[in-house]
Amino acid sequence: LPKEGPRSPQSRETIAAAIQKLGVQLLQNLETTPEQPNVIISPLSISLALSQLALDAATCMSPFKRNTESLYLCVSGFEPKQEFINESRRLYHSEPTILESLQQVNEWVENATQGKMTDFLPALPPNVLVMLINAVHFKGEWKARFDPRFTSRGVFYVDEKHMVDVEVMEDAKHPLSLFIDNELEAQVASFPFLKFMSLLVVMPLSGEVNVPSLSAKLNISDLYNRLPKERAVQVKVPKFKLEYAQELKDVFTKLGLGEMFSSPNLAEMADGPLQVSSVMHKSSMEINEEGAEAAAATTVVISRASNPVFHLTQPFFFALMDDVTQVPIFMGVINNPSPGAPILQKGESVNQDKVGFPIDKNYMGSFGGPPK
Numbered sequence: 001l002p003k004e005g006p007r008s009p010q011s012r013e014t015i016a017a018a019i020q021k022l023g024v025q026l027l028q029n030l031e032t033t034p035e036q037p038n039v040i041i042s043p044l045s046i047s048l049a050l051s052q053l054a055l056d057a058a059t060c061m062s063p064f065k066r067n068t069e070s071l072y073l074c075v076s077g078f079e080p081k082q083e084f085i086n087e088s089r090r091l092y093h094s095e096p097t098i099l100e101s102l103q104q105v106n107e108w109v110e111n112a113t114q115g116k117m118t119d120f121l122p123a124l125p126p127n128v129l130v131m132l133i134n135a136v137h138f139k140g141e142w143k144a145r146f147d148p149r150f151t152s153r154g155v156f157y158v159d160e161k162h163m164v165d166v167e168v169m170e171d172a173k174h175p176l177s178l179f180i181d182n183e184l185e186a187q188v189a190s191f192p193f194l195k196f197m198s199l200l201v202v203m204p205l206s207g208e209v210n211v212p213s214l215s216a217k218l219n220i221s222d223l224y225n226r227l228p229k230e231r232a233v234q235v236k237v238p239k240f241k242l243e244y245a246q247e248l249k250d251v252f253t254k255l256g257l258g259e260m261f262s263s264p265n266l267a268e269m270a271d272g273p274l275q276v277s278s279v280m281h282k283s284s285m286e287i288n289e290e291g292a293e294a295a296a297a298t299t300v301v302i303s304r305a306s307n308p309v310f311h312l313t314q315p316f317f318f319a320l321m322d323d324v325t326q327v328p329i330f331m332g333v334i335n336n337p338s339p340g341a342p343i344l345q346k347g348e349s350v351n352q353d354k355v356g357f358p359i360d361k362n363y364m365g366s367f368g369g370p371p372k
Contacts, residue, residue, distance in 0.1 A: 015327070019327050020327075022047060026041055026251060028211055037336040043328045045134050045329075046281060074131075116286075117284055120135065137284045140286065142191065142193060151169050151239065152170070154167070154238070160208075163343075164343055165341050169288075174233055174235040177230050183217055188201070198320075200318065202318070234307045234309045236312060238313075239288050241285075245282040
């Protein structure tokens with residue numbers, strides 16, 4: 001860390017860059033499946049949990065604490081050092097808890113997420129000694145909320161041949177920072193949220209999020225700093241409520257952090273050999289029309305030209321950013337915002353009865369419509 005101290009602007013930038021990098025590295029190593037087509041993680045939450053575990057750089061990480069919940073569970077008979085408990089309490093407002101039952105874990109997660117996550121764990125890991133649980137739920141609140149009267153059925157193109165039925169929010173004049181990044185070959189947009197947050201979206205023009213290729217060129221702070229002034233944009237955004245759960249032990253090992261599980265330095269926590277048995281991360285994110293007052297209350301520069309268009313109708317990368325620190329609170333890739341819906345063949349003869357809404361066959365999106 002820079003010599004100026006943990007709360008200096010330079011240190012904050014260094015930490016923000018490190019958390020961004022961790023998020024991108026995790027995305028590169030977390031595979032999607034047909035059952036779990038999206039990846040949603042909280043790099044901030046994971047970073048805080050790991051730094052708390054070792055009380056490592058704790059004084060640096062504590063100013064970043066926001067919307068995150070972590071729980072340490074220790075098997076009965078295992079005694080953490082009193083100093084560790086005191087520092088955990090002082091810096092992170094939490095402390096180790098004796099592990100009593102599966103129900104105890106699931107109830108804690110349910111309470112920590114205001115009932116949004118139930119049945120967090122189906123079973124306890126074998127031979128558990130110390131367990132780190134990290135749960136985070138986010139419900140976005142737009143600075144300019146969407147009017148539910150304009151929400152309608154629409155389609156999201158999951159790839160060049162397939163689409164799904166989604167609920168689409170629409171606003172003719174939404175405040176948005178928008179530009180095209182030629183190197184990423186993507187549209188980049190930033191939606192303002194309440195509480196000094198914004199939703200940064202990168203939607204590749206190809207219609208596919210190639211994470212290895214994207215992450216090699218992706219610099220979130222750079223994109224953030226290049227965002228133009230907000231203007232009124234005609235937008236369409238799918239509503240979604242998605243969950244993601246992952247054991248991160250294998251991924252951390254891939255990233256060269258396997259020592260944490262085989263021979264970690266947890267001397268701050270307890271004497272003697274000690275291993276982390278499991279790092280379980282679960283996140284959920286909900287985006288709907290809710291937010292502050294209607295767009296009329298937001299100052300937007302409206303040009304005389306017709307409003308530009310941004311339709312979020314194909315796979316995209318996103319980062320929910322803290323505007324003050326540039327730390328990604330959430331990060332992920334949305335390949336299918338409606339994973340439970342049937343996947344329809346693009347170009348097949350689709351009638352209104354089959355999908356429940358009319359499809360505009362003449363619709364061409366802002367860059368020539370759906371992926372070719």
